[in-house]
Amino acid sequence: MTTSAHVPVAIVGGGQAGLSVSWHLSRAGIAHVVLESHTPVHAWTDSRWDNFTLVTPNWHCKLPGYVYDGPDPDGFMTRDEVVAWLQGWLQTFEAPVRTHTRVSKLVQRGEGGFALTLETPSGAELLTCDDAVVATGGYPLPVIPAYAGSLDAGVVQIHSEQYRNAEQLPDGAVLVVGTGQSGAQIAEDLHLAGRQVHLAVGNAPRVARFYRGRDCMTWLSDMGLYDRPAQQYPGGRAAIEKTNHYVTGRDGGRDVDLRQFAAEGMRLYGTLADGKDTTLRFEPTLRSALDYADSIYNSICSDIDAYIEREGIDAPPVSRYEPVWEPDAETTTMDLAAEGVTSIVWAIGYRPDYRWIEASAFDGGGRPMQTRGITSVPGLSFVGLPWMHTWGSGRFLGIDRDASHIAATITSGYHESVLQLAVGH
Structure with missing residues (x-):
């Protein structure tokens, strides 16, 4: 293993969050490096399906020194449009990025700072730094239930991050498990493609796309909900840890109405409990999930x-959603073969994975203990996490504010250290 030169700050992850911290550090004159295991913002091309669109209006898209200024601020960019927008941002500054460099270990050093083990095309390296910013995303590991391995081997199984389009799946019906933003939109994508879709409905809430003449998220922004600190959010931690509301920006934006899908032939079930071979068992929770x-x-x-x-x-008059379909009875079992289901898309989320970090900065669930990204471990911070500070954290709308705070904290500490050295000298 070779030893790299020491750098004041190492940013682990070259997505929009890590690069936003880099943008601010560059303007503060703080030397740093961005360590990216692939290429900058690669997740937008690698982990989104072909018909993906943003669920937040384009005007939400704000990064340091760069905001959406296209012709449709109230519209919703497609995946390819987001990629092009991000590439335009990257051309406005030069970030010190090392691509294809994976950080396999980050260790807090006894003498202060951190040691990072890097896996590079030319071999392993050891990098030391005073400050480390973890910008790898909140939940990098896809969740697939343990019983998935006991299902019929003839049924194709993929996670939602692997889904691209209906054509990649074998002919036949498809079971989508989960109704967070990805699951609901993938079910819609398959439904619009003419596939028979079976959908295991979870406990995710939903929101109207437009209401009383405007996008709901524009109303909520005006109401200050995206700026309210997590500690002050109605309902406390239980509210902010719930799955995001499902809605879509597809075709100019619309509601995702699972009841309407059912009226059009989609088959809905409650929460998927377990399965073996071709038999699946569902909880009788469909009616309560739809009502909730x-x-x-x-x-x-x-x-x-x-x-x-x-x-x-x-504003236009008040209205309320009225159900367009009700389940006759709760179906609690399914035979995959009898229903012609040849593939399953697991859309039940992700989980954190910080096992590569050796520092006392995590709670019992493996989540960072942080306040606005700053931990109690000197020099260790996080950025890009959902609800890191507000509802806007982890979204384009809140990234600049979060990154600016992290960079300002690092810069303040760096300048203080320089001042102490000067006084001591």
Whole structure:
């Protein structure tokens, strides 16, 4: 193993969050390096399906020194448009990125700072730094249940991050498991492609795409919800740890209505509990899950109504969602072969994986213990996590603010150290 030169700051991860910290550090004159295992912002091309669109309006897209200024601020960029937008941002500055460099270990050093083990095309290296910023994303490991391995080997199984389009799956019906943003939109994508879709519905809430003349997320932004610190958010930690509301920006944006899909032939079930060979068992939770999602939908509309009335805004009249379909009975078992299901798309999320970091910065669930990205471990910070500071954290809307805070904290500590050295000298 060779030893690299010491750098003041190492940023692990070259996505938009890590590069945003780099942007601010460069302007502060702080030497640093961005360590990226692939290429910058590669996840947008590698982990999104062909018909992916943003679920937040284009005007939410703000990065350091760069905002969306295209012709459709209230529209929703496709995957390829997001990639092009990000490439335009990368051309506005020169980040010190080392591509194809994976950090396999980050260790807190007794004398201060950190030692990073790097895996590079030319071999292993050891890099030391004073400050380390972890920008690898909040949940990098796809979740697939343990019983998936006991299902019929003839059924193709993929995780949602591997899904690209209906054509990649074998002919036949498809079971999508999970109704977070990815699961609901992938189910829609397959449904629109003419596939028979079976959908295991989870406990995710939903939100109207448009309400009273505007996008709901624009109303919520005006109401200050994206700026409210996590500690002050209604419902506390239980509320912020729930799955994101499902909605879509496809074809100009619309609601994702699972009941309407069912009326059109999609088969809905409750939470998938377990399975073996070709037999699956579902919990009888479908009706309650649909009712809950609709209650959140209408509750958000009520919050917007209250804001409109409080501010005296002239807007179209109040409305509420009324169910267009109800389940006759709860189906709790399925035979994959009998239903012609030839593939399963697991869309039940991701989990954190910080086993490569040796530092006392994590809770019992393996999640970073941080305040606005700053941990109690001197010099160790995180960026790009959902709810790191506000609802906007982890989204384009909040990245610049979070990155700026991390960079300012590092810069302040760096300048203080320089001052102490000067006084001591």
